[in-house]
Amino acid sequence: MIRRLLPSGTGRISSFRELTPVQIQTSASRQARPAKDEVLTAPGGSLHDINPRIAEKCALVRMGRRLSFFVLTGQQEAGDISAFVASAALALGEAIPVPILVDQQGLRAINVGQAESRMAGRKGTESRARLNALIGRAAASLTNDVKLDRSAKHSMVRFQKNNFLSDPLDRFAMSPEDAELLITSAFNFADAGDSVEQPTVDQKFTITDPEKLPANVQTIRCQTAALEGGGRRLDMRFIYKATEFSASGLSQIGLLPDHLDHLYYVQTVGAGLFTIAAPTDNGKSTTLNLFSIDMVRARQSRIDVIAIDDPVEFMAPEICQLAMTERLDGGDPFEQKLLTTLRLAPHAIKIGECRTFATANAAIDAAYTGKLVMTTQHTAGAFGIPFRYERMGVERHVAYDPDTHVCWMSQRLVPALCQHCRLPIDRLPVDFDRRRLALIKAFRPLLERHEGSYFVRGPGCGQCLLEAGAGMPGLRQRLLVAEVVLPDRTLCRLLESQREQEARHHCLVALNTPTMALHGFHYLASGAIGLEEFMSIASPRQLAEDLRSVAERPGDRQEFQSTRDAAE
């Protein structure tokens, strides 16, 4: 079993370069193999009840009569490792050999090899087959998350797509024991992540090997969590190579003409900080990728865009994608890559996500040097972007500086109503859910003032059930709703003094910028999206205020009305 893990000359297991093959695979040891190979520190091994933190750093392996001791590079001098060596020597009644240094991947391979051989046989094969079927099924229906819950008595598998959770899938009904085996199979199947499976610890691991993944999947990120009462949950997040609208260009994803004008302006300026804010799974990185590709194509590939993403979720020939590596000092890898990028002299830089002060600061510095720096944030709306930078530690006068920021964008992907089973709000069935009715009532003052054909989600029909896969009945593929703001001094000043309502008014009236609420209203009033789905964009009150602001713009109401008609 261990021999399988040794360098084979294919270069595939490069992380084993620090391993000394001679020490393990001598002809002597090959002859003397009475006992089976065993990773003593892995689950099921004779020393497996050691502290989990130690099991993550080293592995003690018996091959035949020989003991080998593997330690993560850099950890060989650690105090807890020395203490473990002493106690293991005592427990086994023999000396622990000099450590062989391995990296995280190497240590993972040793432990997984042990776990796999323990699972060998019919049960193991069945479990792997079930895992493959689950991954294949999820990828075919473009599921975002597979959720497996295992308690002492039950287990269930559900798919989450477009933010809706499916019913438990009968096809993947299994006993809690089989569910536990499936989690182990997924852990062993992964190529990177925690090195020893530990059911009582929250763990993460990743499947990235293209040979293991369906053709449309880039990566599967897995996270386990121990549940109260001894159960476990596994969440597998699927990251697809091509997302919903990657086949089309920037002009075909459903942005309003005003949005496009503003984005083309940003491409022309080609400098400053451009931030897209949205919660996870609202397509913000897809928009950023399409924007980058569009910019490169518009300039006949005469500009160089360098991208830093972790993990890489999208590859395009127009964009130079840097490989990400872990930093040895534990610092933010984005910051270091950004400094490298600047020395590569690009025109524009795309940073997957701005998470820390170090990255934000380096991004702002790069923007000052005349580069266009594009990044994303987890913030609800465009107006929250400067505040978020300030919270990250960026100085206030920089965070609210219109010369630093060239553009703030925000977007949502909102599921469209199935046109075949949607329900008009003035003809709802008598037994309509009261909770849903309460929400519809919140829109009433607004709907009375603004004409339109308003609908809510229907019960589902042959059309949408077939198309939606694991999604919610009554809903279909998602529509893009966005706001693209080119901040000026007045807007920044209003936001800095927390006058957001006035800031929105200024945007709508002076900057000619439709808000997300208004963009969403186009779809709402034409029955493309439902009242409940609209709530993920803005509250009814917010929408009413934005509509009031637009009404103040002389001559513009008509224009707005005509775009709405065009959308229908």
Ligand SMILES: [Zn+2]
């Ligand atoms: Zn339907």
